[in-house]
Amino acid sequence: xxxRLEEYARVARDLSIDAVALVPGPNFTRALGQAFMSxxxxxxxxxxxxxxxxAIVPNLELKSWELVGFPGTTHDxxxxxxxxxxxxxxxxxxxxxxLAVEGQVMRVFVHHxxxxxxxxxxxxxAEAEISALRMVKTADEIAALEEAIAISERALARVLExxxxxxxxxxxxxxxxxxxxxxxxxxxxxxPIVAAGDNSARPHAHARAxxxxxxxxxxxxxxxxxxxxxxxDITRTVFVGHATDEARAVHxxxxxxxxxxxxxxxxxVTAHEIDDAVTGVLEASPxxxxxxxxxxxxxxREVHEAPYIMRGNRTALPAGTVYTIEPxxxxxxxxxxxxxxxxxxxxxxxxxxxxxxKDLMIVG
Numbered sequence: 630x631x632x633r634l635e636e637y638a639r640v641a642r643d644l645s646i647d648a649v650a651l652v653p654g655p656n657f658t659r660a661l662g663q664a665f666m667s668x669x670x671x672x673x674x675x676x677x678x679x680x681x682x683x684a685i686v687p688n689l690e691l692k693s694w695e696l697v698g699f700p701g702t703t704h705d706x707x708x709x710x711x712x713x714x715x716x717x718x719x720x721x722x723x724x725x726x727x728l729a730v731e732g733q734v735m736r737v738f739v740h741h742x743x744x745x746x747x748x749x750x751x752x753x754x755a756e757a758e759i760s761a762l763r764m765v766k767t768a769d770e771i772a773a774l775e776e777a778i779a780i781s782e783r784a785l786a787r788v789l790e791x792x793x794x795x796x797x798x799x800x801x802x803x804x805x806x807x808x809x810x811x812x813x814x815x816x817x818x819x820x821p822i823v824a825a826g827d828n829s830a831r832p833h834a835h836a837r838a839x840x841x842x843x844x845x846x847x848x849x850x851x852x853x854x855x856x857x858x859x860x861x862d863i864t865r866t867v868f869v870g871h872a873t874d875e876a877r878a879v880h881x882x883x884x885x886x887x888x889x890x891x892x893x894x895x896x897x898v899t900a901h902e903i904d905d906a907v908t909g910v911l912e913a914s915p916x917x918x919x920x921x922x923x924x925x926x927x928x929x930r931e932v933h934e935a936p937y938i939m940r941g942n943r944t945a946l947p948a949g950t951v952y953t954i955e956p957x958x959x960x961x962x963x964x965x966x967x968x969x970x971x972x973x974x975x976x977x978x979x980x981x982x983x984x985x986x987k988d989l990m991i992v993g
Contacts, residue, residue, distance in 0.1 A: 817853070845870055846870075896947065899943050905940055
């Protein structure tokens with residue numbers, strides 16, 4: 630079995646179950662080296678603890694499936710016949726009692742089809758164990774992340790040169806998306822957040838078409854390009870025309886919290902310890918009532934993946950983990966500030982993959 634598939638077989642053995650099932654998504658792409666759409670047609674790869682793998686593949690995907698070089702049995706099915714015949718064929722070729730699945734990815738109708746084909750099958754959510762295989766990035770994966778981040782930073786620099794009082798958030802959002810693709814993005818890691826004034830106090834704001842940017846506004850950008858299947862995730866908050874004393878104080882507090890995250894990060898530190906240190910800076914400030922979220926999250930094929938950097942998560946971060954340090958403070962009906970960097974954990978500390986300035990910036 631290829632090494633990447635063997636990793637999932639090892640998960641099955643470690644959990645004392647019969648097999649792991651993957652469906653289209655980041656783990657599926659990682660395991661097979663080929664991305665497939667998730668749609669109304671069930672598509673499942675089964676990796677047993679021992680023996681050859683198997684797959685349920687929609688017939689219209691067979692020519693693309695050939696590119697994978699799959700080393701196991703393929704059960705294909707056609708729209709006009711329905712998919713249950715393929716599930717029954719899988720049950721015959723790979724009878725099992727306990728199956729691990731990705732609880733955050735597998736859809737309910739696929740779960741039901743597995744149970745219908747194998748009555749008595751126990752389906753276990755092994756999202757944490759399956760996704761943990763993606764936590765440590767390879768050199769090629771880190772290079773892809775760096776490329777996505779560099780594209781994103783060049784795009785932001787372009788956009789900031791053109792920000793002016795009177796533009797709408799939608800105007801700036803449109804310019805950002807255009808700049809990302811002009812700089813080489815293959816796609817968007819997520820719908821960008823461009824939020825000015827009071828809207829910047831909403832951590833997941835939507836750009837408004839009816840709000841004209843005003844002098845003194847905070848202008849928050851949270852966005853990222855994708856490249857080679859990997860995501861960037863960057864946030865910078867700038868000020869238009871000028872920044873008030875309050876704005877400067879809030880920005881300074883968030884920046885100190887961000888930098889504290891770099892100070893404590895190293896291989897073996899827990900997600901809890903990082904969040905405790907970063908959030909502790911915010912809590913010790915006059916703006917503690919403006920804290921709304923944890924410190925960050927893992928970054929890779931998905932813009933949010935393990936590990937989640939929060940108090941209570943005792944996961945130790947191994948070298949090769951990439952995660953975000955993104956403290957923020959949000960004053961309702963006033964403004965918000967968030968500063969987000971993408972960070973690679975090393976044996977001796979960490980390395981920032983983002984290079985865009987975090988100093989307080991006045992634009993327009």
